[in-house]
Amino acid sequence: MGALAPVLINQPDIARYGHSYGDVTWSQGFGILTSKVLVMFLSTATTAAATQVLGQSYWNVWDLYDAILDQYWTAGARAGIVFASFGMMLAVLVTNAGSNSLPVGADLTGIFPRWLTIVRGQVLCAILAPLLVPWKIIASATAFLTFLGSYTVFLMPICACMIVDYWLVRKGNLHVPSLYTTASESPYSYCKGWNMRMLAAWTAGVAFTVHGVAGSLDADSVAEASKNMYKLGFLLSLFMGGLVYYSLCLIWPVKMVPRGAGGELGFEALAANEGFFDDENVGTITGVREGEEVHGTQHGAADSKGFVC
Structure with missing residues (x-):
């Protein structure tokens, strides 16, 4: 894992x-x-x-x-x-x-x-x-397995927040234009760019199992329960991080769309328009620069929001 x-x-x-x-x-x-x-x-x-x-x-x-x-x-x-x-x-x-x-x-x-x-x-x-010093990490099987085990403790709370945010909180909806702006009304600006809910969830998930890392290095340094929690670190850190993040999103709701845009969205409602609302004057995102040709036709100019149509 x-x-x-x-x-x-x-x-x-x-x-x-x-x-x-x-x-x-x-x-x-x-x-x-x-x-x-x-x-x-x-x-x-x-x-x-x-x-x-x-x-x-x-x-x-x-x-x-x-x-x-x-x-x-x-x-x-x-x-x-x-x-x-x-x-x-x-x-x-x-x-x-x-x-x-x-x-x-x-x-x-x-x-x-x-x-x-x-x-x-x-x-x-x-x-x-x-x-x-990666040569020390692979110096022995014990050190290498401890290194891999610590990965789960620090990374799985992030994975949990990603899963919960997409499937449960945002219900599969990402407003693509808002991903490319630093405006404060963007639903992804959070608190000056920092998602404090996720930081709290990550801290909770790590703290829940990180004490067991010491037990894998020194068996007598922590209690047996701590070592057993570390063995289940993948699942425990995943569920703890996801639970804390979802709870914080219920208490402190996440802004789904820009101010004044759209209403209640169903699951992956924006997927059909590639992350745009129906009334937004934007076309398909192709990754082609303005002025370049797409299948023999010249790409149009950018609209007032800066997106190429």
Whole structure:
């Protein structure tokens, strides 16, 4: 579950490259779950098989490769390790680009849009990554599993708020023009840009289970109940964060649409117009710049709100 947590949170950063609804539903839902579960199964099966053949369990794939070459220094074994190593290199590059570099770049761009782009954010991520001393994280299975477990504690409250906000609070309605303005009447401006409900929900979800992290490092540092809560950290932090966020939204209602726009909205009522109201003078969003041609026709000028029609 710890390995799945970052992918669940970073999904919108990857989904932004989809061209249709189908590109980001079945493909991601099936691909992410299957690939993660398959990787975990293959890792466990490989370690178990290697234990029978080599007489020792290797959780780190590089140690496993070394052990294979130590005992089977043959042309076939050496060639196999070469191809396997290239596969691991490709996997590391793709994982860091999709799960780490790209989401960091997208988040930093959202925070500092005046100075950063997604590419600049990715470069900054690569520069700062060594400061996290990742070689210590993968030094042992215990340290690595503790690191993955802490992911769930800190990330799942965010996932819960995303789920509750879309499905229960906003009922699947996002007003697209309001996403691209800093005006105070925007339903996404919150408190000077800070969603205090979500900050409170995240804090509650983390505080509910974070004490168990110490128990995974030092078994005698916390009570047994705390360690058991940490083992269920994925579910407990998810439900606590979602419960607090939904409760706060009931007490402190979220603004759904801009002031004076629309009325009560049904589930995904704005989806048919791609996030616009019927009376708004905007066309389909294509991502094409003003003046460029779309299928042989020139794109129109921007309307009074700054959106290209």
